[in-house]
Amino acid sequence: MQDKNFFKELLTKSAEDFKAGRMDRRDFLGLCAVAGVATYAVSIGDAQAAADEIVFWNWGGDAVKCHTDSFGSPFSTDSGLGFKVDTSGPLQGKVKEMVDSGNITADVADADAFDAIALGKSGHLEAIDYSVVDKKKVLEGFAWDHGFSAIFYGYGFMYDSEKFGDNPPSTWADFFDTNKFAGKRSLYKWANGAIEGALLADGVAKADLYPCDVDRAISKIQSIKDDSIYWGSGAEASQMIIDGEVTMGMVWINRAKAVEADTKGRFKLVMNEAIAMPGAYIVPKGNPAGRENVMKFLASCQTPERQINMLSCHGMTPANPEAFAMIPDDLKRFAVTSAENIDKVVFNDPAWWAENGGDTLNRYLDAIG
Amino acid sequence: MRLNNYWLLVAPLLLLVMALYAWPVINILWLSVTEPQAGLQNYEKLFASSSLARILWTTLRVCLLTTFGAVLAGYLVAYMMAHLASGERSWMLTFVLVSFWVSVLVRAFAWLTLLGRNGLLNGALISSGLTDEPITFVRNELGVLIGMIHYMIPYAVLPLLANMQGLDGRVMSASRSLGAGPLVTFRRIYLPLTMPGIFAASILVFVISLGFYVTPAILGGGRVLMAAEYISVQVLVTLQWGTASMLATLMLGGVLALMFTLSRFMKLSEVFGAKA
Amino acid sequence: MPDPASSDGLTLKGLSKRFGSFEAVTDVCLDVRRGEFLTLLGPSGSGKTSLLMMIAGFLDPSDGDIALDGQSIIRLPAEKRNFGMVFQGYALFPHMSVWQNIAYPLEVRKQPRAQIQSRVQEMLDLVQLTEFSDRLPRQLSGGQQQRVALARALSFNPQILLLDEPLGALDKKLRTDVQEQLKDLHRRVGATFIYVTHDQEEALSMSDRVVIMNHGKVVQVGAPNDLYERPETVFAANFLGKSNFLRGSVTAANGQTLSCVVAGADVHHRCNGAAPGVGELVTLALRPEKIDVAPLGDAPLSNGLQGTVSSLTYYGSNFTVTTEVAGFGSVTAEVGAWRNPHRFETGQTVDLSWQEDATVLVSEGTES
């Protein structure tokens, strides 16, 4: 896979150089010819940024349609600005690379709150203009200098109701108890949520979760290591459950509705002690559409109706308290901030993850390998 | 003198290519001794952290086993192809080449469907009464090996096939006429003569395997962490570029050392099919 | 019961080989005597290699049988036949030294170390390659490689040695030397040699018997001198040496002497076997060296034609005179160059004459 991508990467790098004016057109085309690749095959990301459009950098899949329908199109109608999606996934490293290279091709990135804090601190992000974006339209505590939550997502777990229907599991302690609830488990491979789940299972009170005792979490995780498999993407998490590879599996809550449907209700979601993750919309420093335009766009994402659309389309829960009461009945069960769930869930602490995420992830990877 | 003129002709391109290859490599080397601060602390981690050593060992083990499996299977396929009529051979070659275009992701998920707990194979095994419990073929190192070997077989086939097709069939006939049966002929003549192909295939498969990422991630059930994936996590998620570039440097060095060692035993140009 | 007369040596009975619908070898019957030097001679593509490969056991015959001393060996795999073989291009093992190549057949026969040692040394001496024993094949010249191939094929004392154009890759001068050496080797080792070549001089100078092949069929078998003097077909007469062909109808048969009219002239021929009847069309082969060329004489020729010299080609020991005979075509004669009493010039009209027994009655053999 690396090999096939090699030339593409080489050319992409050159394409960047070409755009940045470090290489002239003839060299670049010559290189493409040498590599036997048509020029159109090479572009950076999926979209090219311009001043009169918002490029929204997300993770692809259903989110393309949902972000466009819920936020992009209404904003275009209102403002006359274009809207495009780049699906290459704004990992911290990529945002950093983009800003450092001086070739910024995205205006907004659908990132995590801990990214907003970490990248904000390292100077890679535009500060949010809270005279345009309304802090009151964000759940208290989820607006930071360089990003704010428009949506929440989260980690819960699903269980096989055919196996455990009589006495269903309801806590992380149950999830980690393979004696009482036999079978395999699946957990998130990139540590988020798994650390918190393990600590809750081990008896740490919700209020005392942070700062996380990573050693304690890891030894809890290792206690079921032989019965665990780990997923790296939402599709994989769903697949593990639908294929019956596990009797209980950690999932992204926003996918749970589809999994319940796919298994004809056999697998059920547990929202108790679910880990709510604040999403963060962040702006790479020097974004092409300019600060003013992008802030207008961000403010438009706070519209309760649009956040509700996002919930219906993609299962992402609104972060604007005005929208909480508007959550449709059939989605309440899956929404982090619905009245029935908001007190059961645990909110992730992005400040702790921004500070300790890297080391925690490495230790976690080492422990599960 | 003549030679110099020709070199001049290709020099601009050569320089461009060298710059494009050399620059990133130098960059990585540089990062590995300057991130986060100047010094060799990234390399010290190798000795301080058992986790890095374990990742490298996993990578080495999986790549060596993959190389062994893919070259063995590739040898059989190439042997068959080399001894087919040319029409049938080009059909098979087409199949081999077509498989290059099936994405790793698709293949990994196909293996899950086939070999998973409730996959086709386990279904067949259980319904035929051969086992009671499903056998864990995937979501472990075995799964990674199956997926990687399968992916790498075409890479092994091509150099082996080129090698085998270049052999003079009369040499094998000569062995038979001198009293050696098919097995002895294979062991003493065919195998030694296909050694350059085996070396080329092994190097190719091994080096490409080192960069594997998607297959181990999916078929390993998250538990087989190899260097390539670890490096990408350090670059993209934990932002420990120093560690990442140190590992990349180490792998590059390892590959170069491997090539150097091999080049002392045989001419690499021969291994890769160039006629000296 | 095998035929006792042919039970000694190698017998090919109605051997054919088809590749798909193409017949490469057709119905070959042949007795190879023990110890003889037999040459398969034919143009490229005439099926010589295919025939040899069937004998060696590398090709399955489509039809027919191969017997050794009366026993069919057709089911025996190549490695069990114990025939030595020298391949076109030699097929030496490129990864083995000269010594290892020669020792190989002895090693696979699990002979004791000491015996192998002495036998390899013996073979190296035989082909005079002792000082090259550690070299790899690619470090040897073509002639040396050829000798290694010979030594390897002979080291295990095979009864029969099969050679497929072993001199094909050598230059002309070297070829004559090696021919001598091969001949000598044959005398010394006493094995049967079945030798394939498309070079008629090689066939004539080396063989006890020659098998002329064309289009997969045996055209004629015989000792070299037999074949040269008494070719039976136009193909044989032409492939082995050169010939002029006189075509005419028989006007009179006088005992064994025929008279024919060729280009209006009377030509006489002394028959060896059954004579054709009056009125039949016949073809007479006439070797160029058997024609006397003289300046136009006064007396009419008793047996000959008149021609006009169209070209002269000098070959050192002789030269050829090509003449145009009116109403017939060209006739080529060969004349010794040393102290030839006559000087010829192009355009000159000359008498061409020959003895009555110089011509050979041949069949046209349109297909072979």
Ligand SMILES: Nc1ncnc2c1ncn2[C@@H]1O[C@H](COP(=O)(O)OP(=O)(O)O)[C@@H](O)[C@H]1O
């Ligand atoms: N394996 C084969 N398949 C098809 N045709 C073949 C094969 N081997 C030989 N032939 C054909 O048989 C004929 C005789 O070939 P060969 O025995 O090699 O002739 P020679 O040795 O006299 O040159 C040729 O026309 C050749 O093309």
Ligand SMILES: [Mg+2]
């Ligand atoms: Mg031949």
